[in-house]
Each structure stands twice: as C-alpha cells, then as structure tokens.
Amino acid sequence: MAPMERWTGIVNVRLNPNNGGSFFKVAVSLLLCPFSKTLAVPSVNAIFFKGDRVEGTGNPAIERLSESKNIAEILVAKLGGSVNAWVVEASTFSGPFAVFREFVPSVNSRGEPKHYDPEGFPASKSIVAIMANSIDQVKSSVLGYKDELAISEILSPKTAVFGFSKGGTVINQIVAEFAHLNAIKMLNSASPTLEARDGIFATSNGSFLHSISEFHYVDVGLNCHGAYLTDKAVIKEIAQNLMISNSSLRILFHGTPRQWHDHNRPWIRKEKDLLLQLIQDATNKYGGRLQVFERFYFADMKPTLQMHFEIIQVMDVS
Template identity: 45%
Template sequence: MDRWTGVLHVPLSRGGPPFRVAASLILSPDKTLAVPCANAILFTGDRVRGSGEPAIERLSDAAYLAGLLDRKLTGEANAWVVDAACFAGPFAVYRELVPSVNAVGDPKRYDASGFRAAAGVANILTHCVREIQNMITRATMKDSAGNQDPTASMLSFYPPRTIILGFSKGGVVVNQLVTELACLSLEPTKKSVDVSQPTRTLLTHNLLVPASASDVLSSISEFHYVDVGLNCAGAYITDHAVIKGIINYVLHTSKNLRFVLHGTPRQWSDPNRSWILMEKDTMMRLLQNGAQKCEGRLVLSEKRYFDGKPRSLLMHFEILEVMDIC
C-alpha cells in the first residue's frame, strides 16, 4: 500500500514553538488518507550533535525514524515521530505535554490535571491530518475525487488503536500519558470520562486519529519504553497510586493494555545512574502484581538488547533499529 510521507511543524498554541512531526501514513487506492488499524507515535529524546557516528546521526532524524517505525508495525498502521518543541541546548523540553518539567526537561512529578499530554497529542495529530488532507486536496483538485470527503469511503465502527513509544527523554511523555490514563479510573464516577467506547465526535468526523484527550486515552493499547533514562528520578512510573489506577482501568473497561520495557546496558547497567534500573524493576513488579487480577488483559514484557556489550551511546540509538515492538 502506498504511503504519504513528510515532515510538518505544529504549534499547540498561537505563537508557541512548533513540534517537528515526521509521518508515514497509509493511502487508499484513490490516494487519499486511509483509516489505519493503528497510529504509532514515537516521542524522541535529547539531541546529539557532532558525534562523528553516521548511525547516530541517521537515527536522530525524525523522518528516517518514521519510515523505520512503519516497517516494524503489523497491519495497515500509521507512524508518527514527534520531536520536542523546545530544546535547552541538547536537552529536549516537553513542557507543552508535561507541564512539570524544569528548564532542561527533567520532570519534577507527573500530574494528570487537565490531561495535558493527551490533549496535546490529539491537537498535534488532528492539525497534521488537516494539513496533509489540504495538501492532498490541492494536488488532486483537477480530479473530481478531490472534492470528496477523504474518509467518506473508509468508514468503520472502531477507530484505530494508539501505540505510544518514548525513546530516551521521550519517556517522560509516556509517563505523563500513563498517569493521565490512570487518573480516569481514580476519579469519582460522575466525573470520570467514559473510555469504554469511542466518542461520537471521533466516529462521525475523524476516523483517522483520536480527536480529543479522552479519545487519545481510550484508544491507547500499548506503551513502549525504549531505553528511557534521565539524569534524575522519573524515568519510569513508581507511584503505587498510578499503577493502581492502571489496574482499575483495565479491570473496569473491556480494554486490553500492553506495557513493553526495552533497554540496553547504556541505561540499565549505568553505575552512575543506578536509579534507572531500580525504577524499571519497581514499575515492572507493581504491574506484575496487579496483572494477576486482570485475567490476561494486562500484558507485560521486558526486552533486553546488546547484553554483554560495553555500554555506549551508539547502542542507545541502535536499539531503535533492532527493537521488536510486535
């Protein structure tokens, strides 16, 4: 199946800094955007410049990563790669999605108030789709099909699943989304968001991507932590209340949820940042304890890469090429 590929720049607010978004999206036979089975969204980390290593330079490029990600996905899925909107020198600062981060992008805490990450993801994706559809429409205006609704012939009842991946510093966005998803089940029933069914807005107006914060959260089927790590605590979720919220979410909806922790010795065997391994082990243990109640609907796995090799910056990036997300 053909694909639309390209890079867009998306601000979340008027005059705000733009996110650089690379996309590889499936096209229907008439060259309009097709409804995918899933949208996979990878959030990247800090910048590395002047490494002198071609592989690191290649794997730092969002457009290259979008093509790499789409080849790893099963079925007819869309790949999105999102760079932080702001950088403090080399450091990625996801302040628009994780409001608690400091000047260099390290999180002080994860707070679900306002569902900022989910709302931001919905905003980014809908803005991108609208811009891409406009490009396609302008290119096909001479054809009568160019005036048709680009999704009219592709309607289906269920919207696509969302797969969330965070690489390195991009893991802070994964943690924020996990916290927001957990918060839904912790709120009083009268105030909670119904995540058991797709919303009417999504079904009738935009089947390509989730269109609101609740749509994003209800569509998430997988969280992938890809060699995440920070120079402070917070690379993984260790808050018991958040994990309890995730367990309650799985128990009280018909959803299945998958967590995959991918790592290399670069992060999991760093003697100077031993908290990364401890946080990873704590999160996995808490999830495993809760998964026993979920009748197989909460799936967990841990995948190690380059075991036995000396820690290096190169392996930290090469995990993107070799990781198994299926």
C-alpha cells in the same frame, strides 16, 4: 484489492494554529487510499517521542537513527503497512536538552520532571492536537484537498505509544492520565458552545486514551529520578479500570546496557525494576489484563551511545 499507498514527510505544526506558539517538528507517515489519494483509516496509530539532541558524533548509525523520517519508516516496517506513524520532537530545546513542557508541565528548564500530574490531561490533549493539525496540513498542502476533519482520521482502533530516552517522560505522563479515565466524562460533556475544532479535541481526548493498547519504554533515562513512573496507586487504578472495562494493555520495557547498567545513574534500573514489580503485582491481583514485557538488547556489550540509538532499529515490538 489494490495495495495501499502512503505519504511520508516532515510537517511543522502548532498545537493551536490560531494562537501562535511553538512549532513541533513531526515526521508523519500516513496511509492513503489507492487511486483517490485521500487518507485511509489505519489499523494502528504509532506515536514516537524522541529525546535530547545528539549532534556532531560523526557516527553514521547515530546520525541515521536521529532522523525522524527514518524512525517513522522503521515503525511502519515493524508494525505493518496499515499503520500511521508520528515521530515527535520537543518544540523547545535548552541546548541539547529536550523540554516537553506542553506534555509534562512540571518539567524544569532541562526537561526534567518534578512529578506526573494528570490534571487537565495535557499530554493526551497535545497529542490529539498534533495528530489532527498534521493531518490537516498534509491534506491541504500535500494532497491538495481540505474537508472537515473526522475523528476517524485522528484515531484508529489501536494506538501504540513509544518514548525514546527522555521521550519516556511523555509516556509517564500519559500513563498517569490513563489511570484517570473516569475524569474524561467531564471532557466529553464539554459545552456545545465550543468551537468545532475544540469540540473534536475534547471528544477525541478520551477516545485517544481508550485507544491505547501498548506503551513502549525505549531505553529511557534521565539525569535525575523520574525516568519511570513508580506510583503504586496509578498502576493499581489502571489494572482495576482494565478489569472493569474488559480490555487489556501491554507495557514493554526495551533497554540496553547504556541505561540499565549505568553505574553513575543507578536509579534508572531501580525505577525500571520497581515499575516492573508493581505491574506484575497488579496484574496478578486484578485479572491479568495488564501485561508487562522486559527486553534487553546488546546484553553482552559494553555501554555505548551507538547502542542507545540502534535499539530503535532492533527492538522487538511483537
């Protein structure tokens, strides 16, 4: 069997190419079929959300691990050669602050969330749109062909979602939406008069949430409360849904002293500990299909900005 090939690069995409709006800068690494140079269906989709911008540090490690393309290559190396990877920056920045408003509508001008409301499934809809539009762009502009977009090209059997630093707010929003999968039925019964692309997004939205097998909180933190979702009802609903559907979900906390030992922001560790306890309680009560793992890196070192970025390189995703 011939080895697979891949294309890795940067694309700039809108959620809806026909309606204008802000661009998202996305590093994409896509699996290709050998010889034909067409897209292959991956075994895993890895979607990574970055955080605030950090510029001008002069630190080679921070500069390297701030580059989206480098992060995409790290994800492929960690998860295996049959993965597709997306590394997503916020479309809007307020100074250095990432504002993920398309995913978390409640955020303020600095990208800080008031709450995580699943109504309308904004995060999952936006993710499917970014994945689909970036695939379209790579097919037409890079690979030199364009055909009808198949849902199999958007979604694979498994999806792993990573939120780094403020990118963790997007994970919290997706977790809230994941807890309300029953409402997806309304989306899947969308009117047949929808445009073809809108129909793909409506159908894929539910499939995307069902495909998620892992959430990775990667040294997340905020200058306010809300770095981790701590709603007991949400965790209970997820655990019950997993038991009913006979499926499983892993949630992994990756942290460094930079966030978990920050004495000026003690709520970060308190929220992490509370969410950890909520998951453990729910999995004990509802059949053990919701699994949680806590991994602490650079434990004996003083907090630094460099370790905050180096966790991307060293995190254990097994």
